[in-house]
Amino acid sequence: MSGTAPERFSVNQITVKQLSIPELVSACAESGVRNVGLWRDPVRSYGVEAAARLCRDFGLTVTTLCRGGFLTAIDPAERVRALSDNRRAVDEAATLGTDTLVLVSGGLPAGSRDLRGARERVADALAELAPYAAERSVRLALEPLHPMYAADRCVVSTLAQALDLAERFPAGQVGVTIDTYHIWWDDTAPGQIARAGAGGRIHAFQLADWTTPLPAGVLNGRGRLGDGAIDMREWKGYVEAAGYTGPIEVELFNDALWARDGREVLAETVARFVEHVV
Template identity: 55%
Template sequence: MTAFLDVPSGRAARFDTPAPGDPRLARLSLNQRTTAQWSVREALDGARSAGLGAVGLWREPVADVGLATVARWVADSGLRVSSLCRGGFFTAEEPQARETAHADNVAAVDEAAALGAPTLVLVPGGLPEGSKDLAGARERATEAIARLAPYAGERGVRLGIEPMNPIFAADRGVVSSLRQALDIAEEHPVEQVGVVVDTYHLWWEPGVTEQIERAGDRIVAYQVCDWITPVPADNLLGRGMMGDGHVDFAAFTRAVAAAGYAGDVEVEIFNADVWAADGDEVVATTVRRYVELVEPYL
């Protein structure tokens, strides 16, 4: 075996890096935030060069380049867009702010459709400044999703509610569990609203295997990365490379596969050390960890 070193841990790799064309990589998607040091163009080229099947894109860097340009690049690359991130942030109390959020989410649906992304990932939003009304914020998010869902269905885009770890309930995501996300999603046709299963956000949830089974064909995205400790001062950057933390990827992946999910698997990592590393080395480590820890259980 070649003596590869994984980043950012520096430990010796347990597997050779699969070559482009290896069938094990067909469902692997590089979420753009994993290689935040790369431009959109570099992310597309890096994913294609490594033999991945898809990329997950983010609205802001796409907008910086231009939607039409990125759509053309995607078409030329032969890659799928597994998801577009992100819509949401529905929890404002002021009517005008809620109208502004709705308009932005309509635009996000249109962007997803233009890129050929089947899923728009929704981050529900946190508590408005000064508010302690968690129940009210969740109700507003539920109402906003109900308003947006029919339009998404018309455009052929499924809304993916992303439940977020409870540490983000105040500032980012008032929907904290897969159970809560499914309670919202099940109010709508399955072709309009589903849920995102993200190992980082859900590894802690009691009964999560049963909730994944319940989700079934409402699973619109499966995102993987690890929960590492100690949690960094900026807790948003606490996502680790698979295998560097505490998540049981075999159990999660078996459950998602048993639920019938056959889509792409996105690796989405927010981590300062990962972002500081060479992008090609990050992708190589991602590929090796994926075929070791995730792909065998799909």
């Protein structure tokens, strides 16, 4: 079996995390996929240089590296560690040849109830990281996560909040990641997408569908395109009306998909992208 995926389609590695990096690259070749979003852990296990070389050899563009962030610590030592780890993430992105590092801001530190303070610490960290990243031609793409993650994963819950933070910096340094799974419920999001586009800050666009019931922990129940409540073409329309013409990543955290054959999941993901997005 071989295919030709749409040119803008990108598979985020987490969608088929059961595949090793060589398997992923060859599955992409088989399905005609030209773009991948990579994750730090598997890339580092395989070797950053080696992964970069493999992608180049197969003509694969690395659309994003997921992910840096977790920048909300109060403890000074923890904070230093987080910044240092994020500089490494920038270096890895540069080595992989992607211009976009996705950032998930982090949740509330243990015992804290101060969302506003946590968001300010994200801003402080961006001020340290953005110039470092810019010197390496890497843009930071702050991702608002669904409000159900506000306490334990990401204090930046809306596109408006993400843009409020990003706009403190030059657009070439800090922008946003727009993921349908996180913002589909928000009636102000279309306006915020226009704001992001006008400012040149749409640095990544990702798709996942919203299906219920949510699993315990609410992490690994993202729906396949077409299985849920989100009109993918509507959101693609907003992003394109805002001037975005870049890659579109499909990023599914889904236990049921991970239990299946990864090549089959990739081929199906391409087919669903054609059916529900293009």
